[in-house]
Amino acid sequence: MxxxxxxxxxxxxxxxxxxxxxxxxxxxxxxxxxAEYLFFLGILVYWFARTDENRKxxxxxxxxxxxxxAASGVxxxxxxxxxxxxxxxxxxxxxxxxxxxxxSDHATGGFAIAVSIWxxxxxxxxxxxAAAACIGFSRIWTGVHYPLDVxxxxxxxxxxxxxxHRLCRTNALVAWTAAAIKFYERVESRVWPVR
Numbered sequence: 325m326x327x328x329x330x331x332x333x334x335x336x337x338x339x340x341x342x343x344x345x346x347x348x349x350x351x352x353x354x355x356x357x358x359a360e361y362l363f364f365l366g367i368l369v370y371w372f373a374r375t376d377e378n379r380k381x382x383x384x385x386x387x388x389x390x391x392x393x394a395a396s397g398v399x400x401x402x403x404x405x406x407x408x409x410x411x412x413x414x415x416x417x418x419x420x421x422x423x424x425x426x427x428s429d430h431a432t433g434g435f436a437i438a439v440s441i442w443x444x445x446x447x448x449x450x451x452x453x454a455a456a457a458c459i460g461f462s463r464i465w466t467g468v469h470y471p472l473d474v475x476x477x478x479x480x481x482x483x484x485x486x487x488x489h490r491l492c493r494t495n496a497l498v499a500w501t502a503a504a505i506k507f508y509e510r511v512e513s514r515v516w517p518v519r
Contacts (some may be wrong), residue, residue: 331472335408338464338471342415349417355462356418359455360430363437366452370441377444379505384485384492385440392436392484393429396477400424409467416467428469431460431477439485456481 325333342349367385370378405426409416434456442449460474492501 327472331470332408332412334471335414335464338461339408339414339467342417342465342467352462352465353417355455355458356430356466356468359459359462360433362455363434363452366441367437376505380492380501381441381444383501383505384444384488385437387492388436388440388481388485388488389433391488392432392481395480395484396427396429396432399427399476399480405470405473407468408470414467418466418468420468425469426473427476427480428460428463428473429477430463431456431469431474432481434459435478435481436484437481439482440489443485443489 342352367382371382401424403426404424407420407422407425408414409420410422435453438449438452438456441452456478460469460478463469463474464471
């Protein structure tokens with residue numbers, strides 16, 4: 325059995341349960357389509373908590389997501405893989421264009437941010453990692469990604485987060501990040517003063 329065949333077998337094992345439990349399908353649709361907005365909201369909450377640690381973490385998260393999604397875009401151009409619903413009969417629960425399936429951008433972005441948070445804040449980071457895993461799993465359940473698409477996205481996002489976290493410890497990047505945050509905070513204090 326080839327890797328592609330094994331990937332499809334695992335896909336079927338997950339996707340064959342879609343459409344059988346309406347409440348679970350609703351949860352999976354939410355994670356597949358809308359849970360990424362929780363990540364945006366979480367990043368905003370961390371940023372506006374106005375602590376130095378949180379702001380550095382948010383900057384690292386943004387850099388990680390940009391790096392990971394850029395790498396994901398290059399990979400999808402180099403290796404185009406059709407989505408499961410293009411060649412197979414699947415239970416597709418959400419609409420999606422028939423663009424590149426590999427790697428999953430949702431998993432890539434989700435894990436880049438979740439791992440970035442986990443590296444700084446372990447306990448809440450575990451919840452973000454669980455949410456990222458749910459996003460990835462839901463993309464298989466709803467019929468728009470193969471398991472290897474999600475695994476590749478999770479790896480790209482995680483590696484990017486670790487790389488940026490390490491880079492953020494270098495003197496040049498520490499100074500640049502601190503200067504950028506300080507500049508923003510001067511502007512912020514004039515627009516939204518703390519009372």
